[in-house]
Amino acid sequence: MHYGQDMTIAESRRFSEDDLHLFNEGTHFRLFDKLGAHPIEVNGGIGTHFSVWAPNAESVSVVGDFNGWDASRHMLQPSGSSGIWAGVVPGVGKGTLYKYHIRSRHNGYRVDKTDPFSFFNEIPPKTASIVWDLNYDWQDGAWMAGRRKHNALEAPLSIYEVHLGSWRRVLAEGNRSLGYRELAVPLAEYVRDAGFTHVEFLPLMDHPFFGSWGYQTTGYFAPSGFYGTPQDLMFLIDVLHQHGIGVILDWVPSHFPTDEHGLGFFDGTHLYEHAHPHQGYHPDWNTFVFNYGRNEVRSFLISSALFWLEAYHADGLRVDAVASMLYLDYSRKEGEWIPNQYGGRENLDAIGFLRRLNEEIYQRHPDVQTFAEESTAWPMVSRPTYMGGLGFGMKWDMGWMHDTLEYMQLDPIYRKFHHSNLTFRLLYAFHENFVLPLSHDEVVYGKGSLLGKMPGDDWQKFANLRLLFGYMFAQPAKKLLFMGGEFGQWSEWAHDGELEWQLLKEAPHAGLRQWVADLNRAYGAEPALHERDLDPAGFEWIDCHDAEASVISLLRKGKSTDDLVVVVCNFTPVPRLNYRIGVPRGGRWREILNSDARIYGGSGWGNQGAVDAVPVPLHGRSHSLTLTLPALSALFLKSG
Structure with missing residues (x-):
């Protein structure tokens, strides 16, 4: 069934010539207003405008529970030569399940795809998108009006890193994770009482495999349905803001999973990823690598970043695996990578993308921060682009984390031979705007918990961990601590369990958490400990x-x-x-x-x-x- 006339009218309302031009040029950064599924009024009733980018498709249709998943009934129409297919389906509204059925021009390839711009998706292993809206009555006006001072480089930033699905669980209900709304008040009160200024969430964007912790993202505009609806996540962020706590979201533009319903091989061609496996496939993670040189891909990714800052009031984005983006030979053997046009190993397209990303974010939202997880000596990561930098606000100091933990794990009798592990950092401490991370990566995969890493008997282990935290807060830089570390969890982190909250009934663990809270309060109260963190x-x-x-x-x-x-x-x-x-x-x-x-x-x-x-x-x-x-x-x- 076709809606030719009606679709053309609705299509013209949704896409102007400027929209199409800017998208193909790579400079349209509000694509979430245009592409995807948007409920509208049709002839006095409900309807939804659908649109998707699939330039190598022979035909595209919308399938869903409204048409029995019949690919022949609701065909979309091409929008000029933009590669966008669009149309309106009357009678379809919020809550409707749908996908795009794409028939490629190449080899008769056919596939049903989740909407890359959907606002909400089914809970995995189901993969359909859901027509949804972003209506929410925010109550965080006071925070938003004054957040510049909380996110400033001179402010005390002490970040509590959280994997939402394993902070607390309901053991009596099948060990299920708490949802966004259930977590909101308990998490906000806990973080406030512990003195942290910000929460950083491991990726909350839609991801098919819970065990990836969110780092294999399929929904770049959809929060994970594991924990609730988009409005539920908004409520969580709103409550944190009302408690005076900033929210940083992990965001992953470095790679994406190969699941058939996702972005990979989207229209029968390598649309979002590079075609050549030496450029478009990541051997470490069995994932695809974005083609940062394609205009529309840059528009897609920058629109995603701005979406979380605007629609969800996020106060910052921590960009994952930046090193893997910067180097063409990252984790590749000789002969398994393609040099740039000058014969070098630098990914010039990714560098250009990151600079434009940060320029657009800070131009539109000068009161937020971007954080780079970058593990090499790449210069000027957190310096402005006009100086030749990448434009990030801050960078994780991975060298400090490695050197310090290596030192702290030593029997103290040997520490005098490794004194430079403590002091070397100050040779480079002000080359970047650094965050000192004791992150989730250090308490998984057999590395043990922070407390478990410490040498000596139990008393010495706790004393060493208190000393580690004291040393960290003494250093000039912002701070980050992964959940559980603040009270000395014995076990390393497990994403399918919850933190060992029962330990807080024991005096050494309660004392450690009190120490962290008092460190946080002194860090915030004493200008000497934060004003010149980066000076x-x-x-x-x-x-x-x-x-x-x-x-x-x-x-x-x-x-x-x-x-x-x-x-x-x-x-x-x-x-x-x-x-x-x-x-x-x-x-x-x-x-x-x-x-x-x-x-x-x-x-x-x-x-x-x-x-x-x-x-x-x-x-x-x-x-x-x-x-x-x-x-x-x-x-x-x-x-x-």
Whole structure:
């Protein structure tokens, strides 16, 4: 059944000549307003406008539960030479299941595809799209109006990384995950009480395999139906915002799965991915790689990024696996990759895409941030594009994570031989706007939990972990901690279970969580600990050379000369008595944090709350402090 006249009229309302031109040019970044399924009014009743990009199709039809999945009944019509097929189906409204039946010009290939621009899909293993809308009454106006200050480079960003499906579960109901709405208030209250400023969700976009944690995305405009509807996710983000918590979403433009219903081989050709397997197939993940040189693919991906920022009020995007995008030879052997036009290994199309992505995001939303998970020494990842950078707001410091965890896992007797693992970072710490991640990747696949990595008996394990967190918060950079680490989960993370919440009934675990909460609060309250996180003027070593004692001491400075915090870390289980360090001024220095306090599960050693500096020069400074350093401890002292 054809709707030729009616479809042409509705089609002209949906697509202007400018829309089609900009899409084919690669500069249309609101495709979610145009492509996909959009409920409309038809002759006083309901209907849906469908449109899909399939330039190599001989015919495209909409199939669904409204027509018995009959591919001959509701044919779409081509929109000029744009490659877009469109049309209206009267009587179809919100909640209707549908797919696109594509018949290719090539080899008679036929396939039913999920809508690349659908707002909602069936729960896997089912694969149909669902006609839906994005209507929601947001209540986060106060947050949105003032979020610039919460997301600024000078703000204290302490990020709680969450896999939504395994934070909490309902064991009595078949071990099911909590939904978006069920999680909203408990998660918001927990994160607020723990002092974190932001939540970062592992990908919530639609993905067919739960075990991929969301990193094999099929729905670039649809949240996962595992946890509820689009409005349910909006409610979760809304509640977090109302509790003063920012939301960062993981987003994966680096690759996509090969499932037949997805983007791969979409119209009988390699439409979204490169045709050559040396460019279009990722050997590590058995996935396809986007063709960033194709205009329409750039429009698709940038539209997706902006969609989550606009329709879902996200405060930032963490872009996954950037290194795999930048290098043509990433994880490929000799002869398995194709050099660029200059003979190099850099993916010039991906570089251009990333720069344009960040330009468009910051132009439209200067109050959000983008974060690059980039594991190499690629320069200027978090520097503006006009300077030659990639334009990200921040970059994960993967080198710090690797060096620090390698150091912390050592028996303390050997740490003095690896002192540079602690100090090397400051040689490059201000080359980028860094986030220090203790992420999900470090607590899976046999790596053990953070607590399990620590050496020694149980007391020493907890003391080491408190010390690790103290050292992390002392460093100039933003912070990220994966869920469960804050209370010392013993087991490594499992995506099909929940966190070991029962451990919080035990004093060492409750004490550890209190330590993290107090670190977060001090980080937010003390300008010296966050204002110049990304500015070399905010950091000085006091003494980074005491490898023999495995002690480091440093000074953090705010923009005001009055804001000074000294941090001293003792990485051995031996208390250091009468340990002297130089400080820049006299007067009283208050001990604002001590990881060995009894409230955290420590032994209670310390400096009785404060120490007076004496006019004895040391470490190139006019005054000095004589301190008691507890075993395996981090001390924070504030001037005044």
